[in-house]
Amino acid sequence: MRYRRFGRTGWNVSDIGYGMWGMGGWTGSDDAESMQSLQRAVELGCNFFDTAWAYGAGHSERLLGQLVRAHPDKILFTASKVPPKNSKWPAEPTYALDDCYPYAHIVEYTERTLKNLGMDHVDLIQLHTWDDTWADDEQWQRAAEDLKQQGKIKAFGISVDRWEPANVVKALRTGHVDAVQVIYNIFDQNPEDGLFPVCDELDVAVIARVPFDEGSLIGNLTKETRWPKGDWRNSYFVPENLDATVDRVEALRPLVPDGMTMAEMALRFILANGTVSTIIPGMRKLHHVEMNIVTSDAGPLADDLVAKLRAHRWDRVPTSWSQ
Secondary structure, three states: OOEEEOHHHOOEEEOEOEEOHHHHOOOOOOHHHHHHHHHHHHHOOOOEEEOOOOOOOOHHHHHHHHHHHOOOOOOOEEEEEEOOOOOOOOOOOOOOHHHHOOHHHHHHHHHHHHHHHOOOOEEEEEEOOOOHHHOOOHHHHHHHHHHHHOOOEEEEEEEOOOOOOOOOHHHHOOOOOOEEEEEOOOOOOOHHHHOHHHHHHHOOEEEEEOOOHHHHHHOOOOOOOOOOOOOHHHHHOOHHHHHHHHHHHHHHHHHOOOOOOHHHHHHHHHHOOOOOOEEOOEOOOHHHHHHHHHHHHHOOOOHHHHHHHHOOOOOOOOOOOOO
16 A cells, blocks of 8 residues: 655545445445455555545444544544535535534534544544635634644545535635545546646645546446436436446546556546545445555556546536536
C-alpha cells in the first residue's frame, strides 16, 4: 500500500481508502461479510474509512467504530458526514443554509456520529451536500471551528454534489474547509478544471469518490442489467443513463491493457493525478478489497494511456435522476 499526504492535516493516508456506503443497507449487504472485508482492508494497509450517518441511519458508522476498536494499535482515519436537515439530496440553490445545515444540526449529528462510532472524536466530519451560496454563512463556519476546538473533530470537509465540482470553491476560500470529496473518474474528469487547482493552492485534501461510476467502470453492465427492488441503482441507471453509459463503457474496452481489468484501469487513472489524496471505492466483499487495494502497489497508469483516456471525458449536468 502506498500513502499520500492528506492536505494540510499532514495525515498519511492510504491512496486506496474504503467507501462504506454499500454497508448501510444496499441489497445483498451482510454485516459479517462487511466486517470480514473491513478487517482484510486493514491487514492490507488501508487506513482511511469513509462513512455517513445516512448510510443506514448510522449503521455503517457503528460498523466502523467496531473496526477501530478492534485495532487499538493502529492509526485508522475515520470520516463521516452530516446529513442535510431537510433530508434532500442533492442540495438546490433554492435551499437556505437553515434548511440544511444550521449550527445546531451540524453539532447534533456530529455527536450522533460519535455515539455510533463509540469514540470521543471523528477525524473528519463532512457536510453531505453543498451549495456555494452558503459559503459566507457563519453558522457552518462556527460549527466547524467549535467542533475542532472541543476536540470532537480533527478536520472539516464538504462532499460536493454530483457533477458540480466547482460548486464549493467559495467555501474552500474561507479557510474553514480541510478536505473536499468529489466524484472523479475516467468519465468525470471535470474536477481538474476549476476545483483541483484551488485545492492545490490552498492545500485542501481531495477524496475521490465513485471511481467506478456507480459500477459501470467495472465493465459488467449491459443494457438489460437490473437490480433487486428497492436498490438505489435502479433509480440511477434509468434507461436514459444506462444505455448511454454502456455505450461509453464499450468504447473504453479496447484500451484496457492485456492482463489488466477495467476496474484496475479506472483506479490507476485516478492515481495518476497527484492532487488526489485518496480514492474510496465501495467494497462490500472480500474479493473487492483484495482486487482494489492491490492497485495501490501497481501505481498510476502510464502517461500515454492516461492521455488516451482523457478523450473519454463525459461532461454531464445534474438531472432528476442523478441524485
